[in-house]
Amino acid sequence: RGKKAFIAGVADDQGFGWAIAKALQEAGAEVSLGVWVPALNIFETSYRRGKFDESRKLSNGKLMEFKHIYPMDAVFDTFADVPEDVATNKRYAGNSGWTVSEVAERVEKDIGKIDILVHSLANGPEVVKPLLETSRKGYLAALSASAYSLVSMVQRFGPLMNQGGAVISLTYNASNRIIPGYGGGMSSAKAALESDTRVLAYEAGRKYKIRVNTISAGPLGSRAAKAIGFIDDMIKYSYENAPIQKELDAIEVGNVAAFLLSPLASGVTGHTMFVDNGLNTMGLAT
Ligand code: NAI
Secondary structure (H helix, E strand, C coil): CCCEEEEECCCCCCCHHHHHHHHHHHCCCEEEEEEEHHHHHHHHHHHHCCCCHHHHECCCCCECCCCCEEEECCCCCCHHHCCHHHHCCHHHHCCCCCCHHHHHHHHHHHCCCEEEEEECCCCCCCCCCCHHHCCHHHHHHHHHHHHHHHHHHHHHHHHHEEEEEEEEEEECHHHCCCCCCCCCCHHHHHHHHHHHHHHHHHHHHHHHCCEEEEEEECCCCCHHHHHHCCHHHHHHHHHHHCCCCCCCCHHHHHHHHHHHCCHHHCCCCCCEEEECCCHHHCCCCC
């Protein structure tokens, strides 16, 4: 039986979510997406116009397909949580059913049970500000979009998951080590995400018999990373200092995700796995 996957956090072909989708399809899974509401229109237009066709190519020559594409905003759990200004915002008003609980309901109705849940999203409105200058609002927004969103997804999608299923998210080593420039509470959000991965592994492991892991990825020039501003420097730093001196390819993260989400990793849960060319192991810049 082909596995069924839902991936939240794809809005172009540049990020980790896309690469995970690709690795999962190479392994025979059926993939549906949750796309951030304000990004959905441009994603669907680009997709229809063939802008992603080159990167949709699978090794068997076929193009990657998505079973369903849902609008989603992981900052809201139920429709009752949506403030008036968002509900009436013109980028949101044309869409419906995009809060986490509503997307889970739609997935259950359209797909039924799923095996794989991927959280590949983050947002920190004050990411460019040092923690010393971050407002309470900005800090909490980073935690809400980048950490609580995983908790919310496991709460709502856990009941739809087959036993033996697995959840994965993406984290960054700014949770453990000081990465000047990764501000706005994003380092705090990643620390929370990694801690929550352990607690969710226990709670959802007992309750739903599913596994929960996270991948701590090296730098990638995705859209989200470009918004932070110093990604080119990070890529260069990693190239110069990591044990393996090459640029990280998103598919390397996709492949490890496919492994962690597969029965090959049936004994692995609550784990933060580095896919960073080994940079995290260095104690001294070279
Ligand atoms: P990306 O831009 O491809 O993915 C981030 C996605 O999050 C976007 O599709 C965006 O539309 C979506 N998003 C933002 N707010 C949302 C919300 N409220 N609801 C639903 N979706 C929302 O960039 P990337 O880099 O692939 O990010 C994926 C994950 O990888 C993130 O958790 C990021 O922190 C993590 N990561 C990225 C690294 C990098 O160097 N690019 C390094 C380590 C981790």
